[in-house]
Amino acid sequence: MDDTLATDTAQTALPPAPGADQYRSLDFADTAATLPAGQSYDLLATPGSAMRWLAAHDLTTPDVQLYEVCAQRMRAxxxxxRVLFAARVDGTTPPEDSLRAVNEALTAVPTAPLLAWDGAQGLRRIQAHPIDRAVNHALATLAADAADLLTGPDAGILAACGSAPCDRFLIRTHGRRHWCSTRCGDRARAARAYARRSGSTG
Structure with missing residues (x-):
């Protein structure tokens, strides 16, 4: 996918789902989505689009160059x-390989800010890491965020979008709402109305 197509993909993407402002891992999980009519998008499809997503979420700086191997690691x-979120929503046992992958991302880098001396600012804590490990830090941050969501107070209101074929996740904010966007909610209501009309005329 070239940058033009990646830009087109970003423009057709759904807006962030409820809860994405609280949990970057939720927005991360939703960077790929299935849309009606056999369409889909992937905001991590290219190194350039993956870098822009990381920079937009304060997980790296725009000057960091990502390579395809980094984008592949993000997609993996x-x-x-997504598998862990789905298992939590469905109430099933999560697969060992998914637990292991998240734990490996969690422990790949030191997460505690280091103590450093700066002549102008004095002692301060910094997240020091070489540029070539920037993706490791981003993935560790996302893995920690996902673990916090899955084990925290909002785990019980983690939900899957109820408007097929959308496969995004959200945090339920209003009672039983299970739609990740207004577009999906409108589609679900239209489908229900059509089913009622068809049932009454059939």
Whole structure:
């Protein structure tokens, strides 16, 4: 996918789902989605689009260059996070390989800010890491966020979008709402209305 197509993909993407402002891992899981009429998008499809997503979520700086191997690692972790979210929503046992993948991302880098001395600012804590490990830190942050969501107070209101074929996740904010966006909610209501009309005329 070239950058033009990646830009088109970003423009057709659904808006962030409820809860994405609280949990970056939720927005990370939702960077790929299935849309009606056999369409889909992937905001991590290219190194350039993956870098822009990381920078937009304060997980790296725009000057960091990502390579395809980095984008592949992001997509792989996303797949495992999605599996863990789905298992939590469905109340099933999560697969060992997905648990292992998230734990490996969690422990790949030191997470505690280091103590450093700066002549102008004095002692301060910094997240020091070489540029070539920037993706490791981003993945560790996302894995920690996913673990916090899955084990925290909002785990019980983690839900899957109820408007097929959408396969995004959300945090339920209003009672039983299970739609990740207004577009999906409108589609679900239209489908129900059509089913009622068809049933009454059949």
């Amino acid at each position: 972790l996303r797949a495992h996070v």
